[in-house]
Amino acid sequence: MPAPGENVLTNTQNAVQDALSRLGYDETVYDLLREPVRVFTVRIPVRMDDGHTEVFTGYRAQHNDAIGPTKGGIRFHPNVTLDEVKALSIWMSLKCGIFDLPYGGAKGGIICDPRKMSLPEQERLARGYVRAISQIVGPTKDIPAPDVYTNPQIMAWMYDEFSHIREYDSPGFITGKPLVLGGSQGRNQATALGVVIAMREAAIRLNKEVKDLRVLVQGFGNVGSNVALILHDLGAKVIGISDAGGGLYNENGLNIPELVDQKDSFGMVTSSYQNVITNEEFLTQACDVLIPAALENQLHEGNAGDIQASIVVEAANGPTTPAADEILNERGVLVLPDVLANAGGVTVSYFEWVQNNQGFYWTEEEVNQRLEEMMVKSVHNILTTAERYDVSPRLAAYMVGIRPFAEAMRWRGWV
Template identity: 80%
Template sequence: MSQEQGNKRLIVGANKPAHDTNILTNTQATIREALDRLGYEEAVYELLKEPIRVMTVRIPVRMDDGHVEVFTGYRAQHNDAIGPTKGGVRFHPDVTLDEVKALSIWMSLKCGIFNLPYGGAKGGIVCDPRSMSLSEQERLARGYVRAISQIVGPAKDIPAPDVYTNSQIMAWMYDEYSRIREFDSPGFITGKPLVLGGSRGRESATALGVVVALRETAERMGKKLSELRVLVQGFGNVGSNVARILHELGATVVGISDAGGGVYNENGLPIPELIEEKDSFGMVTPRLSGVIPTEEFLTKPCDVLVPAALENQIHEGNADKIQASLIVEAANGPTTPEADQILHERGIVVVPDVLANAGGVTVSYFEWVQNNQGFYWTEEEVNQRLENMMVQSVHNILDTAERYDVLPRMAAYMVGIRPFAEAMRWRGWV
């Protein structure tokens, strides 16, 4: 099946509303304001508003029916003043260069917030993995590594899983890189299977970080986790694990959704059973009755909304209808700037993506450290280290927001961007 045919089957942008917006432009505007508030000069912004390095590649893949399909891929490396760059690779038909650039900047912010010795990076391939066989996905993953092999490596740029990629794809990429370099290099990539040097706790790391951020923020608002009714939009790796952990901790998950829509029950959903039903791409609604459109789902009654799908889900067209008092962004860029302002005016607290979903890159850092040391930690050690860092970072951002009288998102940008500005100053770049 051709890429074009596959894209038609997926229904490109099914999760994206008509109120789409340029996330790169919005990110640049927020960075400029953060740097202005911190008192940095224009040259700092000029260096941080775009990645220092971007590669566009064309990847020929022989498909199972014998014809050759050519895919477009990207790798953006935002800033390496602090250390090697780090960031995921996504397989999705809606991947764009601007999106990849913005995501690389967000990765830098996450690393800055959590004091990780990395700059941000991000990669993406324009494809529909749901219309591809595993062998086609393998050839695509290996072709991508061959195309970018000169600019990545354990001391240059370390890829990881992202949307529609997983430990199997990381294993293929790792194997291809090892073949090219002619030696094993487990630190080249994170999110690998355990047997190939992966870290315990990596699969659920992003979700666990989201839950810790939710818990800590809710407690500052005077609410206990067991009292909360939660909507989770998106039921892939992150969304399903958020729902599972919250369910296990006693919160009531009243709604979940995927690309086909959502299901809602004010008394709570049977999360373990729904997880058993979902496919490898996080789809469960085709097997369920009573499915409602995503736009309606997002406005259902709840205490907490966890958007764990794609960008621009909460926008000026629906922000005034959101019923949650707390939003914790598990996805990257789910809230537009216009929506942010509307939510703030309505008294709704938003825990921003660069804080809430940074558990993934944090445990990816743990994996890289373990690979470099050749010494591996227990899952309990990994989870405890992650929780400690999440708790400290959440309170740091919320305290910064109060101190500067800004929204948590602006506080996160101010905390996250400062290390890069200072590192560039010390290096003599600005």
């Protein structure tokens, strides 16, 4: 749950303002970048399986389109808020800026609990959402993708609905699709692979090797489970994993392939085990690397002093509050921020969009090689910028990520 009093949008706006100030931009630039250029709020009627109609609220925020069309995922979650969606759209812009992608950031969300919905109900909701936002999305306007509790099947339904509305096939409208519908090789593991590459490069900076590291992975959905599996295959010792029900911890290492086989489609696995610890206890267990891969504000002022990791790699969006970030930096913990570490997903989504537009598709080896090159370059760029300006890696990432938008707006004559 979020730390008391924390607002992800306010925290993000403060960090953007700090980054722009350090780069020498004036308040007008910040005024344009502190909020999305447009936000849609939609109401979606869905006929439920028992015959009654339920009305869901959804959002789509497009942060900035000075560089190109906007890009960002759609999440289905009961705790979706407008402020959260706005903040996530800003983070997407930062990721695109850090990785030199020709996009601005966007984000979408629907207030719902798909864990309590049948597949037909989820399909009707997905299609209804696309109908509601169809005027502001498209392959040259705004390109959605999967996020929390959404997946290739939901992307396929959305793609099909958009094609019906537009009356032509448009694979570049959405990414994270199944391969047979124009998805990209490597997309399913892209965010996780990017996290692992970022972790490896951070470890190298500290003269450590991946195979010698003890790792905790908080969250066992698509990203968390794939991170754990990739690390297990690389020889790292994954000593803890957690889901919404709590955590499993074994200092001798867990059987990750077995746990991955047992988890359900929402990343739940601990319900089948005894000796489950709380998520609060889980985060403070002894380890070398902590990878938060769940939701926002998991590391906060109340627990940051007890984190035992020497490296934190943010696979989730916004898992660390500003107060916790300051505490961790003062303690010498190397924190690789979300806008850097988990940007493998949007990077390979960009690859998918490029392949859709070209009608020419790459092998998984080509996709992974291109992702590796971009991740390594970006990690070292951020860490070098942090050293040059004597700031935290997070602030360095905001400085690198926001600059292209400030410059694009200047060239366009917006500021």
